[in-house]
Amino acid sequence: MSVSIRDAGQEQLIVATGLYKSFGGEPILLDVGVEVFRGRILGIIGPGGVGKSLLMKMLAGLVEPDAGDVTVLGQSLQSLNASGLARVRDRMGFLFQNYALFDFMDVGQNIAFPLEQMGVPKAEITRRVAERLAEVELPGIERLFPNELAGGLKKRVALARATIAGAPILLYDDPTAGLDPVTSSKIFELIRRLHRPDGATVIVGHDIDRMVAVCDEWLLLHEGAVLFRGTTEEGRASSHEVLKTFFMETGMLGAAA
Amino acid sequence: MTRVVRALGTHTLGLLELLGAMALLQLRITRALFPPRYDARETWRAFYKVGVKSYPIVIMTALFTGAIMVIQSGHFVAKSGATSFVGWAAGFAVLAEIGPILIGLMFSGRVGANNTAELGTMVVTEQVDALRALAIEPIHYLAVPRFLAMIVMLFLLTALGDLFALIGGAITADLMVDIPMKVFLRQVFDAQLLDEYLLGLLKGSFFGMAIAVVSCHYGLTVRGGATGVGRAVNAAVVAAAIAIFVADFFVGVVWTVLSK
Amino acid sequence: MSSLAPTPATAEPQKRAKRPIPRQSKANRPLLYPLAAFRRGATLFLETLLWCIKPGALKRRRRQILEQLFVIGNKSVVFITVTLGVLGLISVFQVLVQVERILPDFSMIGPAFIQIMTREFAPTMAGLMIATRVGSGIAAEIGSMVVTEQVDALRMCNADPVDYLVMPRFVASVIQTTLLSIYGCVIGVASGFIAAGLFWNIPAGTFFNLQLVAYGDVVSGLMKAVAYGMAVPIVAAQAGLETSGGSEGVGTATTRAVVNASFSVVVLDFLLSGFSFLFLSKGPM
Ligand SMILES: Nc1ncnc2c1ncn2[C@@H]1O[C@H](COP(=O)(O)OP(=O)(O)OP(=O)(O)O)[C@@H](O)[C@H]1O
Ligand SMILES: [Mg+2]
Numbered sequence: 001m002s003v004s005i006r007d008a009g010q011e012q013l014i015v016a017t018g019l020y021k022s023f024g025g026e027p028i029l030l031d032v033g034v035e036v037f038r039g040r041i042l043g044i045i046g047p048g049g050v051g052k053s054l055l056m057k058m059l060a061g062l063v064e065p066d067a068g069d070v071t072v073l074g075q076s077l078q079s080l081n082a083s084g085l086a087r088v089r090d091r092m093g094f095l096f097q098n099y100a101l102f103d104f105m106d107v108g109q110n111i112a113f114p115l116e117q118m119g120v121p122k123a124e125i126t127r128r129v130a131e132r133l134a135e136v137e138l139p140g141i142e143r144l145f146p147n148e149l150a151g152g153l154k155k156r157v158a159l160a161r162a163t164i165a166g167a168p169i170l171l172y173d174d175p176t177a178g179l180d181p182v183t184s185s186k187i188f189e190l191i192r193r194l195h196r197p198d199g200a201t202v203i204v205g206h207d208i209d210r211m212v213a214v215c216d217e218w219l220l221l222h223e224g225a226v227l228f229r230g231t232t233e234e235g236r237a238s239s240h241e242v243l244k245t246f247f248m249e250t251g252m253l254g255a256a257a
Numbered sequence: 258m259t260r261v262v263r264a265l266g267t268h269t270l271g272l273l274e275l276l277g278a279m280a281l282l283q284l285r286i287t288r289a290l291f292p293p294r295y296d297a298r299e300t301w302r303a304f305y306k307v308g309v310k311s312y313p314i315v316i317m318t319a320l321f322t323g324a325i326m327v328i329q330s331g332h333f334v335a336k337s338g339a340t341s342f343v344g345w346a347a348g349f350a351v352l353a354e355i356g357p358i359l360i361g362l363m364f365s366g367r368v369g370a371n372n373t374a375e376l377g378t379m380v381v382t383e384q385v386d387a388l389r390a391l392a393i394e395p396i397h398y399l400a401v402p403r404f405l406a407m408i409v410m411l412f413l414l415t416a417l418g419d420l421f422a423l424i425g426g427a428i429t430a431d432l433m434v435d436i437p438m439k440v441f442l443r444q445v446f447d448a449q450l451l452d453e454y455l456l457g458l459l460k461g462s463f464f465g466m467a468i469a470v471v472s473c474h475y476g477l478t479v480r481g482g483a484t485g486v487g488r489a490v491n492a493a494v495v496a497a498a499i500a501i502f503v504a505d506f507f508v509g510v511v512w513t514v515l516s517k
Numbered sequence: 518m519s520s521l522a523p524t525p526a527t528a529e530p531q532k533r534a535k536r537p538i539p540r541q542s543k544a545n546r547p548l549l550y551p552l553a554a555f556r557r558g559a560t561l562f563l564e565t566l567l568w569c570i571k572p573g574a575l576k577r578r579r580r581q582i583l584e585q586l587f588v589i590g591n592k593s594v595v596f597i598t599v600t601l602g603v604l605g606l607i608s609v610f611q612v613l614v615q616v617e618r619i620l621p622d623f624s625m626i627g628p629a630f631i632q633i634m635t636r637e638f639a640p641t642m643a644g645l646m647i648a649t650r651v652g653s654g655i656a657a658e659i660g661s662m663v664v665t666e667q668v669d670a671l672r673m674c675n676a677d678p679v680d681y682l683v684m685p686r687f688v689a690s691v692i693q694t695t696l697l698s699i700y701g702c703v704i705g706v707a708s709g710f711i712a713a714g715l716f717w718n719i720p721a722g723t724f725f726n727l728q729l730v731a732y733g734d735v736v737s738g739l740m741k742a743v744a745y746g747m748a749v750p751i752v753a754a755q756a757g758l759e760t761s762g763g764s765e766g767v768g769t770a771t772t773r774a775v776v777n778a779s780f781s782v783v784v785l786d787f788l789l790s791g792f793s794f795l796f797l798s799k800g801p802m
Contacts, residue, residue, distance in 0.1 A: 057669065060673060062669045062672060062673070082677070086675045088675075089672070089673055089675055090675060092673070093673075094669075094670075094673045096666045096670060097666075098665060098666055100665060100666035100667050100670040101667070101668060101670075102667055102670065102671075103665075112673050113676070114673075114674045114675075117674050117675050117676055118675075161670075200759070203616065259584070289767050314776060314780060315654045317780070318780065318783055321783045321784060321786070321787045322783070324787055325783075325786055325787050325790050328790040328794045329633060329636070329637050330690070330791060331794055332636070332794060332798055333629070343734065349615065352613055354607070354608060354611060358604075358784065359645075362645060362779060363776065363779060365775075366649070366772070366775035366776040367772070367776050368781050370653070370771065370772040370775050370776075371530055371768075371769075374765070374767070374768025374769060374772055375768070377530055377768055377770055378765045399738070406623040433791060433795070453617075459792070469735055477710050483660075483661050483665070483766070483767045484661040484767070486659075486765075486767050486768040486771075487656070487657030487658070487660055487661050487768060487770070487771050489768075490653060490657060490771040490775075491650075491653040491657050491774060492586075493653050493773060494649050494650075494653050494775050495596060495649060495650050495653075498596075498600060498645075498646065498649050499599055499600065499648075500600065502600045502603040502604060503599075503603060505603065505604075505607055506603045506606060506607050509607045510607070510610065510611065511629065513610065513611065513614050
């Protein structure tokens with residue numbers, strides 16, 4: 001593990017090294033490494049299908065890498081047994097790209113589910129679910145079922161479920177895909193508010209314009225490998241072709257102004 | 258009371274609609290056969306795929322079926338001592354009834370379900386619409402080849418499977434019921450079960466037809482993405498099983514009445 | 518140098534590293550595939566059993582178990598009524614046509630038919646129908662939960678998919694398969710009598726005679742029902758949990774569930790028939 005001078009004394013909450021994954025002989029990720037420091041928000045960007053969602057699932061221990069290692073909160077996920085993994089996951093929230101709402105539960109039950117699993121008392125669950133729904137600006141829809149909701153609403157319900165437990169490590173896979181600009185801004189605002197200074201947040205996204213306002217650091221995946229890793233300024237300063245298409249052609253310049 | 262009547266009415270209407278839709282599909286397939294208007298290359302491919310996909314499971318099932326029937330008739334023999342009964346009872350049950358049904362059910366699970374899944378996926382990914390846009394009639398291109406392939410292949414597989422069932426039965430008779438293989442096969446031969454064998458083959462052909470129409474119907478009417486395909490496969494295998502039993506009944510009765 | 522420093526921007530985009538592709542495990546070889554699948558199935562079975570016997574597990578999942586009991590029963594009753602009814606009718610019909618030529622005495626037809634329904638056809642046909650109806654349903658349901666990432670979401674919430682999805686279906690299936698086998702036996706025998714009474718005027722008193730049904734037959738039938746009730750949900754859930762890909766994946770999983778579940782019913786039937794022939798048929802006839 002390399003701790004840079006700038007980050008001396010900073011603790012890494014997530015470290016992944018040498019991640020390799022292929023499906024049916026077709027390699028998707030080759031030697032990818034990720035570090036997320038305490039208190040930071042990391043943005044992961046890259047072209048569609050490059051393996052961003054796959055990488056996020058590896059960070060949460062949902063997908064086994066063919067090679068490489070993921071360490072979260074000092075624990076190597078590959079070496080943990082089921083209950084050890086459960087303890088780590090208790091401290092993680094995950095927003096899935098395609099919502100992954102339980103279609104056999106209504107919205108209220110969906111959001112309450114992580115708390116129920118932790119054994120939180122019923123009355124408190126009801127209160128916290130209502131609060132969180134108000135926070136994502138969907139108050140009072142507890143009794144609806146996911147298939148009755150439009151995509152944008154589903155995303156917000158999924159966000160509520162991912163964050164209800166107040167976990168320190170939050171992983172968001174494309175939190176604003178397909179949302180209108182106003183809602184997107186609100187979502188990123190919420191993500192920033194929910195980010196804990198003692199925790200860490202990772203956001204996968206395409207909406208670099210708005211992510212700039214939130215993310216401290218970036219990781220650009222390209223052709224299965226990490227093409228760039230650094231701060232917003234460093235990304236902007238680069239003259240690499242691919243980096244340019246990602247950063248320059250968005251509102252980065254405007255953001256710098 | 259009105260609720261019950263209404264529910265009953267809705268169900269009956271739904272069932273009639275389903276049967277109507279399948280009859281219509283059957284009609285359109287038949288019309289495409291005379292004069293032949295279907296894709297010959299696609300038909301060959303369907304024959305090959307249907308046969309190759311299903312023969313291992315059919316042969317395995319047949320072996321076990323024969324074995325089970327011998328054990329079951331062995332139960333009677335162990336108590337009555339009438340060993341010559343085993344060949345007749347097991348042979349009769351396998352050839353006339355259980356063989357075709359089990360082979361048909363397995364074929365339905367392997368080929369019919371697969372067909373529904375395949376067609377259903379083509380529907381939800383709009384490939385069927387694409388065919389229409391190319392002025393290719395999906396019935397001619399997709400349904401007819403599979404229809405022909407399933408009838409012919411289930412006929413052949415029943416013919417072959419019956420033999421394997423008898424082999425399975427012979428092995429079991431030798432190992433478990435203390436009837437040497439040769440004696441068992443002699444018994445089956447002496448029981449003169451040719452009629453039953455032919456009845457089984459006739460059943461197999463009808464099962465193939467039923468499975469083909471049912472699986473094509475459910476595949477081509479899929480709605481609702483990945484979940485929809487799963488649900489259609491589920492509905493198709495259930496409907497095919499019912500169709501198999503109903504066909505079994507009618508073919509059995511008609512055959513018996515005619516051969517009396 | 519800082520590990521966070523940008524990759525030199527002038528550098529070519531990293532070439533695809535020439536990493537050795539991890540060696541294919543033996544399980545991918547076609548001949549060993551069924552064996553590996555069987556091992557995974559056995560593991561899933563043991564895991565499910567462990568969740569069942571965990572103290573308080575059944576109580577904790579009571580709601581889901583009751584729900585699955587209802588779902589399985591509701592799905593299967595009509596189906597089993599139709600299939601076993603037809604089977605009873607046609608079997609007795611065909612057998613009587615045959616027997617008519619050999620013996621004039623029909624008195625043993627009813628008892629023998631009841632015996633073989635109890636021992637063999639009722640549980641096995643009910644098992645096959647449940648494999649078709651319920652097995653494919655379980656695979657379709659769990660399979661679409663896998664492709665829509667709901668299973669991943671369960672795991673993120675620390676709800677084990679085996680505990681949460683497989684165990685309630687397993688328990689409900691064992692209970693319902695047993696009950697439905699008994700029900701199927703009643704239906705099959707009753708419809709067999711319809712054929713016998715209608716076409717050959719065999720009186721009910723002669724037909725419904727339990728003299729041949731021994732203790733061993735009942736045990737054999739129940740053993741089969743329980744075994745099928747255990748095997749079907751496990752095989753189907755395994756197919757569902759191993760779903761990959763989109764809508765095509767769910768269809769494939771459902772297909773695989775039907776074939777594997779039906780085939781495991783046939784194999785179990787063989788094994789248990791053999792077992793009861795060797796060890797349970799010693800009683801009085
Ligand atoms: N379980 C799987 N089986 C087979 N292939 C998979 C699986 N999961 C991911 N892939 C493949 O890995 C590649 C990367 O997928 P991934 O969803 O991670 O991309 P992504 O970067 O998130 O794309 P997007 O920006 O569209 O969300 C895709 O080509 C996909 O087909
Ligand atoms: Mg993605």
